Amino acid sequence: MRTALAVPGDLATLTGGYIYDRRLLHELRALGIDVTHIALPGSFPEPPARDMDAAFAQLASIPDDCPVIIDGLAFGAMDPARTAQVRAPIVALVHHPLALENGLDAGRAQALYDSERANLSRAVQVIVPSPHTAALLVTDYGVSQDRIHIARPGTDRPSEPACPVDPPLILSVGIQLPRKGHDVLLKALTQITDLDWQAKIVGAPLDAGYAQELADLRLSLGLADRVKLTGQIGRNALRALFGSATLFALATRFEGYGIVFDEALAHDLPIVSCAAGAVPDTVPPDAGILVPPDAPEAFANALRQVLSDPDCRQTLTAAARTAGQALPTWQDTAAIAASAIAATKADSS
Structure with missing residues (x-):
């Protein structure tokens, strides 16, 4: 069996979607599937005309008997009239619908x-x-x-035992886009400064304007000594932070899944997040506290409860450990994706 995987931009980018695509490519090949990686222009989902032309030229080169998995970051923004002309069977990989990204005007x-x-x-x-x-x-x-085909992301188990630091580390991981709600987290943290904690927000500043807003907000709220915006860091450094954290917090406004929640569960971390998008499906109710999005006070109360109530924290930690041990592997993810590829053959027969 063979297929192609078309992804816009650099496959090594450290976001949940790119991590998913990169691991999918590796694990499909491990299953013996001949996978061709096609690097579409990185300007999607806002490509200029020349990049749209280049993308369709790449897709046109795929034989009509070779299914192509197209990442939704590109697929959702492609010209539908030209998509209809692609000869290869298309498997859409939709992490979350593009129209649901925060900050878009109504027309876009x-x-x-x-x-x-x-x-x-x-x-x-x-x-x-x-x-x-x-x-x-x-x-x-x-x-x-x-x-x-629902192919839940796989999870790598920690190779080192947890070693929480003092003061307790509140870890948040998510690219610096409005959808991730880091501004809400900062506003919540100002309401629990009477407690002992430190916080790190990890994620690439993909939206320069929003990243500057976060930097300014951190200073204006007086959090410079307790909160660090790390930007993007390497995988080993990130694993070390998960191992040293006391709880995981992400004030997201929407998630199509949220791989970082599974990483938190795999590291036995209690979770504080928002009942938004797929988060309630991803975070078990006994392993985390979910509050409405855009509610700094409610988020602060949840953080306070986890930090100041040892019994609550112990209960959440135990549930996170149980859930983390039951998470699928990336091999499981690839097996489901392989069934989607195989189904294209049945459709054409």
């Missing part, structure tokens, strides 16, 4: 919704990371349930 959101819905009608199979995203595609995008 509608345009992305229209293009993604039209392109999904051309996909013979669809891979998603969560039941929540699957449900969105069925109810809002008209995708039939029998074409959807």
Whole structure:
């Protein structure tokens, strides 16, 4: 069996979606599938005309008997009229619908919704990371349930025992985009300064304007001595932070899945986050406290409860450990993706 995996930009980028794609490529090959990696232009989902042309030229080179998995960051923004001309069977990989990104004006959101819905009608199979995203595609995008394969991200187990630092570390991991809600976390942290803690927010500053807002907010709230915005760090450094943390906190406004939650569970960390998108499906109710999005006071109360109540923290930690041990592996993820590839053969027969 062979396939192609088309992903915009640098596959080594440290975001959840790119980590998923990179591991999927590796594990599909480990299953014996011949996978060609196609590096689409990195300007998606806002490509200039020349990059759109280049992307379709790359897709046109794929034989019509070779299924191509196209990452949703590009697929949802492609010209639907030209998508219909791609000869290779298309498997859409939708991490989360593009129209649901925070900060889009109404016109752009509608345009992305229209293009993604039209392109999904051309996909013979669809891979998603969560039941929540699957449900969105069925109810809002008209995708039939029998074409959807839910391939939850895999998780690597820690190789070193946990060693929490003092004062307790509140760890947050997510790229610096409005959707991740780091501004909400900062506002919440100002309400618990009477407690003993330190915090690190890890993630690449992909939105320069928002990153500057976060830097300014951190200073204006008087958090410079207790909160560090690390930017992007390497995988080993990130694993070390997970191992030294006391709790994981992400004030996200929407997640199509959220690989970092699984990493937190694998490290036995209690979670404080928001009941937004796929988070309630990803974070077990007994392993974390979920509050409404955009609610700094509620988020602060949840942080306070975990930090100041040892019994609560112990209960959440035990549940996180149980959930972490039951998480799927990346081999499991790849096996489901392989079934989606195989299904394209059945569709064409």
